[in-house]
Amino acid sequence: WFISARLTSKWCLSCLERCLLNLHTTGSMMGATVEQFNYAKSQMGMLKKDPGNEAKLKIYALFKQATQGPCNTPKPGMLDFVGKAKWDAWKSLGSVSQEDARQQYVDLIDSLLAAERPAQPTGSAATFDTLLVSTEDNITTIRFNRPHKKNAITVEMYNEIIKALEESGKDDSVITVITGSGDFYCSGNDLTNFTKIPEGGMQQMAKDAGELLREFVKAFIDFPKPLIAVINGPAVGVSVTLLGLFEVVYATESATFHTPFSQLGQSPEGCSSYTFPKMMGNAKASEMLLFNKKLTATQACAQGLVTEVFPDSSFQTEVATRLKAYAKLPRNVSQRIWDQIPTYLWFPKKVD
Numbered sequence: 001w002f003i004s005a006r007l008t009s010k011w012c013l014s015c016l017e018r019c020l021l022n023l024h025t026t027g028s029m030m031g032a033t034v035e036q037f038n039y040a041k042s043q044m045g046m047l048k049k050d051p052g053n054e055a056k057l058k059i060y061a062l063f064k065q066a067t068q069g070p071c072n073t074p075k076p077g078m079l080d081f082v083g084k085a086k087w088d089a090w091k092s093l094g095s096v097s098q099e100d101a102r103q104q105y106v107d108l109i110d111s112l113l114a115a116e117r118p119a120q121p122t123g124s125a126a127t128f129d130t131l132l133v134s135t136e137d138n139i140t141t142i143r144f145n146r147p148h149k150k151n152a153i154t155v156e157m158y159n160e161i162i163k164a165l166e167e168s169g170k171d172d173s174v175i176t177v178i179t180g181s182g183d184f185y186c187s188g189n190d191l192t193n194f195t196k197i198p199e200g201g202m203q204q205m206a207k208d209a210g211e212l213l214r215e216f217v218k219a220f221i222d223f224p225k226p227l228i229a230v231i232n233g234p235a236v237g238v239s240v241t242l243l244g245l246f247e248v249v250y251a252t253e254s255a256t257f258h259t260p261f262s263q264l265g266q267s268p269e270g271c272s273s274y275t276f277p278k279m280m281g282n283a284k285a286s287e288m289l290l291f292n293k294k295l296t297a298t299q300a301c302a303q304g305l306v307t308e309v310f311p312d313s314s315f316q317t318e319v320a321t322r323l324k325a326y327a328k329l330p331r332n333v334s335q336r337i338w339d340q341i342p343t344y345l346w347f348p349k350k351v352d
């Protein structure tokens with residue numbers, strides 16, 4: 001009873017978190033999953049529900065094993081119920097390697113978070129590997145879902161976004177929202193896309209990439225409903241340049257907007273050489289697109305790239321309230337309004 005009372009209280013969950021963070025040692029950890037492990041650790045606080053004693057003891061034990069190796073402390077006394085339960089859990093992992101423990105830890109946190117996510121609605125056709133797509137309250141949400149890579153867009157993800165937009169354009173929702181999982185909105189093009197040279201060599205790669213990018217941007221230009229970006233964290237590269245093709249862009253105050261094209265030897269894409277000067281004027285657009293100037297959310301709002309900035313603490317709730325109200329508006333009206341706006345205003349929404 002004592003263990004149960006201690007471990008099931010909210011206090012105890014955060015206490016356990018703090019304890020885990022304090023115990024974290026970095027020196028001995030190597031290998032590909034260290035960042036994933038650290039990321040999983042940082043996601044513990046995102047759990048809304050108490051995962052229960054069993055899971056908490058497992059989390060504790062895996063953390064100790066991952067950071068310190070097999071249990072090497074003396075067994076606590078009989079009356080130290082909590083200490084003994086934790087020690088038993090750690091000891092039960094025997095000689096599991098630190099690498100395996102990290103992986104099991106990551107899997108466990110992932111599964112607890114996944115169990116809290118709303119289920120995909122029945123009737124939503126495709127499932128995606130790099131996105132979470134759901135429809136609720138007349139809003140289809142497309143969420144970039146590679147948080148461990150800051151939602152960088154791989155070739156697979158470009159294709160999935162195209163498909164998700166295509167489906168969302170046809171479903172019954174009134175508006176479509178794009179946002180990111182984790183602490184980033186999106187870190188832009190996945191830089192490993194450039195390292196996968198196909199049989200035809202660099203020229204073939206450039207050709208394929210060009211065609212894919214054209215299809216990708218076209219999916220935004222042709223999108224038939226209001227498209228709303230919910231910028232939950234920093235945005236980089238193509239995820240910024242596309243914003244000129246959204247109807248509304250809401251940002252959390254700590255978000256940033258960065259287009260480091262000159263650094264990368266790339267040219268601005270996503271219609272930004274057209275939309276940015278139109279939104280903010282040539283001089284401000286050049287600072288961003290030519291000279292890599294990173295904007296804060298407040299600066300981006302002042303320059304017309306962002307519609308409104310919200311405090312980090314209330315961002316999700318305030319934006320959700322707005323979106324729910326918009327989604328109650330009649331489904332086809334916004335399309336009709338677009339059709340009446342002169343071409344010079346809505347290019348490039350309608351012109352490829």
Ligand SMILES: CCC/C=C/C(=O)SCCNC(=O)CCNC(=O)[C@H](O)C(C)(C)COP(=O)([O-])OP(=O)([O-])OC[C@H]1O[C@@H](n2cnc3c(N)ncnc32)[C@H](O)[C@@H]1OP(=O)([O-])[O-]
Nearest residue numbers: 035148149150152187188189190191192236237238239269
């Ligand atoms: C052709 C289409 C045209 C498009 C143009 C563009 O979009 S141009 C714009 C192109 N974009 C850029 O130039 C941005 C390049 N990225 C950055 O500058 C920084 O990573 C950051 C500022 C986004 C985050 O810094 P931070 O210190 O907070 O975090 P962190 O650095 O530790 O990253 C965590 C993990 O994510 C990984 N990862 C992140 N981004 C990418 C990516 N784009 N790609 C691949 N991977 C990426 C990173 O490797 C690491 O993986 P690991 O090692 O754990 O396996």
